[in-house]
Amino acid sequence: MTIQHVSTLAVHAGESNHSYHSVTMPVVHSAPFVFHTTAELISVMAQKGGGNNGERVEYGRYGNPTVRTAEKKIAALEGGEDALLLSSGMAAVTTLFLAYLHPGDHLVITNDVYRHSRLFSENFLRQVGVQVTLVAPRVEAIAAALRPTTKMIFSETPTNPFLRVVDLAAVAALGRDHDILTVIDATFATPVNLQALSYGIDLVLHSATKYLAGHNDLLAGAVVGAAKRVQPVRALQGSLGNTLSPGDGYLLLRGLKTLALRVQRQNENGLAVARYLEQHPKITTVFYPGLPSHPDYALAQQQLRGGGGVVSFTVAADLMETAHFVDALQLSAIAPSLGGVESLVSQPALLSYYNLTPVERAEIGVSDNLVRFSAGIEESDDLIADFAQALAKIPD
Numbered sequence: 001m002t003i004q005h006v007s008t009l010a011v012h013a014g015e016s017n018h019s020y021h022s023v024t025m026p027v028v029h030s031a032p033f034v035f036h037t038t039a040e041l042i043s044v045m046a047q048k049g050g051g052n053n054g055e056r057v058e059y060g061r062y063g064n065p066t067v068r069t070a071e072k073k074i075a076a077l078e079g080g081e082d083a084l085l086l087s088s089g090m091a092a093v094t095t096l097f098l099a100y101l102h103p104g105d106h107l108v109i110t111n112d113v114y115r116h117s118r119l120f121s122e123n124f125l126r127q128v129g130v131q132v133t134l135v136a137p138r139v140e141a142i143a144a145a146l147r148p149t150t151k152m153i154f155s156e157t158p159t160n161p162f163l164r165v166v167d168l169a170a171v172a173a174l175g176r177d178h179d180i181l182t183v184i185d186a187t188f189a190t191p192v193n194l195q196a197l198s199y200g201i202d203l204v205l206h207s208a209t210k211y212l213a214g215h216n217d218l219l220a221g222a223v224v225g226a227a228k229r230v231q232p233v234r235a236l237q238g239s240l241g242n243t244l245s246p247g248d249g250y251l252l253l254r255g256l257k258t259l260a261l262r263v264q265r266q267n268e269n270g271l272a273v274a275r276y277l278e279q280h281p282k283i284t285t286v287f288y289p290g291l292p293s294h295p296d297y298a299l300a301q302q303q304l305r306g307g308g309g310v311v312s313f314t315v316a317a318d319l320m321e322t323a324h325f326v327d328a329l330q331l332s333a334i335a336p337s338l339g340g341v342e343s344l345v346s347q348p349a350l351l352s353y354y355n356l357t358p359v360e361r362a363e364i365g366v367s368d369n370l371v372r373f374s375a376g377i378e379e380s381d382d383l384i385a386d387f388a389q390a391l392a393k394i395p396d
Contacts, residue, residue, distance in 0.1 A: 006077060006192055007260035014072030015253075025069045027250040031060045060246075062238050067249035071222075073256055074212065077191035078204055080224040084234045085249065089187065089207025091242040092221025093117050094124075096205065097152075098240075099232040100181055103129030105151040110137040110166070111364070112159040113185065114207075115352050121154075139170040146178060156185040157196070157303075161312045161348060161372045162287045162365065163188070165296035168303060172200030181229075187211070187339075192263040193306045203229050210339030211309075213255040214262050218248040262341065262377055266309030269343075269375035269383060274311045276384045282391050284369070287312040309375035310338055317394050319368035322347055326371060328390035331383060338374030343383060345373050 003009050019026055035041040035058070044056050057063040067085050075083035086092045097120065101107055109121050111134040121132045131149065135141040137159050153175060157166040168184065175182035184196040185205040190212070196204045206212055208220035223233050237243060244252075267290075274288035286293070289300035290307025300307065315322045326334060332345040336352070346352070349368045353361050358368065375383065 003076075009076045010073070010259045011257050013076035014069045019065075025066055025250065025253055027246050028065045029246050030064075033058055033060075061241055061243055064243075064246050064249060066246045066253070067244050070244075070249045070253045070256065073253065074191075074206070074208070074222050075224055077256075077259070078224040079195045079197050080204065080226070080230075082227040082230040083222055083224040084230050084237065085208065085244040085252070086221040086223070086237060087242040087244055088219040089114075089205070089209055089221040090116055090120075092205050092207070092223050093185070094120055095236055095240060095242060096183065096203065096223055096233050097121070097125060097130075099236045100152055101125060101130045102151075104131075104149060106131040106133065106147045106149040108133050108135060108142055108145045108150055108153045110135055110142070110155040110159065110164075112137050112162050112164055113154075113156045114160050117154075117156075117185070137164040137166050139167045139174070142171065143174055146174070146180070150178065150180050152181045152183060154183045154185070156188065157194070158188045158289055158300075158308060158310070160188065161310075161370070163289050163294070163308075163310065163312060165289050165300045165303060167299055168196055168199035168201055172202075175202060176200065188308050188310055189304060190259065190263050190308070190339075192260050193267070193304045193308060197225060199303075202226070208252055210337065211263060211266075212259060212339075213252050214259065214340055215251070215255055216337065216340035216342060216344075218251045220244050220248055220252055263306065263309070265377045266339075266375050267306030269378070269380045270307055270309040270311055272380035273373065273375060273383055273387065274307070274313075276387060277311065277313050280387075280391060282316045282394050283313055284316050285314045311373045311375070313371055313373070314367060315369045315371060315391075315394065317369050319349060321394055322369045322371065323350060325390050325394050328393050329386055330389075331378060331386040332373065338372075340374075341377045343374060343376035343378060345371065347371055 071083040071085050133145045135145045155166045182201050183203045184201045186196050187207045187210050203225040206222040208222045271290045277283045278286045288311050326347050332343040335344045348366050353366050
């Protein structure tokens with residue numbers, strides 16, 4: 001039968017074979033994988049054509065049955081033909097860049113993305129001869145930056161930390177018209193809220209550490225798309241060795257089964273908190289694509305099934321007053337990352353951008369009073385009450 005709903009796919013996709021009659025996919029802890037005869041070895045190698053297809057492998061650096069099951073589930077959730085799991089979200093970003101970009105090539109990357117994605121582009125890629133242009137996350141800006149040597153367009157949607165929403169159909173059209181690979185990091189959206197491949201995007205990335213795993217207990221990254229697009233990244237992973245461990249593959253599978261339930265609650269919590277903060281006198285700006293005040297609200301309504309669990313906002317306070325507000329929150333732990341069952345909060349000026357001067361932070365839009373909140377699966381009334389008591393401690 002054809003499964004139509006993401007919640008059902010999250011439970012069943014990729015797990016048709018019940019190994020050892022187990023309901024759950026076992027953890028296969030093995031580095032080498034045996035061949036019973038030389039004839040079997042030759043048959044497998046001939047089917048692979050000398051390459052690795054992620055299925056029957058001879059060594060754990062090239063794949064693992066537990067991890068492969070998680071890859072198939074993520075591919076199904078995104079509507080992709082294939083998926084590759086790596087040891088972290090940044091491993092997914094960097095390995096994909098290295099697989100597709102070469103000296104003399106040009107990358108267009110939007111400026112409101114995860115800081116280390118931007119730093120790897122600006123620093124390492126430029127050092128090895130790749131030209132890099134940072135632009136605003138708008139189609140007009142992306143189109144204006146294209147060159148004859150442009151090989152990739154890379155963006156997030158929603159972006160980090162200001163939750164801008166990119167017009168995916170328009171980006172995909174640019175890629176088709178100019179023979180450019182289009183890549184979207186959809187970590188904040190998840191396959192529950194968005195399937196970017198359906199808009200014609202070539203490859204989708206996830207920091208599976210976040211919503212896909214959902215429990216703040218592992219690191220993983222995913223690359224999803226047509227098999228021919230994923231294969232160069234898979235081949236390079238075999239040389240780089242940044243594979244996902246079988247244990248983390250099992251934990252990811254466990255987390256994926258509740259993805260739809262968790263994201264539904266996080267959508268509800270994100271919207272409820274955003275609405276509360278927007279009307280509070282001690283909050284100056286709220287960045288959330290589910291609010292009509294967001295600059296990309298209309299586009300978000302078209303593309304996203306939910307606004308997600310991340311809410312960024314600025315407080316009517318200075319650096320340390322904002323820090324005291326963050327300290328006063330009782331239900332949100334101060335930590336990087338997002339997408340887990342526990343709510344997390346961070347002040348980017350004192351975490352991700354601590355080593356920059358206030359002027360340098362201002363140049364990229366990160367103010368001293370910016371806060372990023374990642375909703376967990378708690379009750380929204382409790383989260384709002386916690387915000388209320390913490391905001392009350394900010395001096396008038």
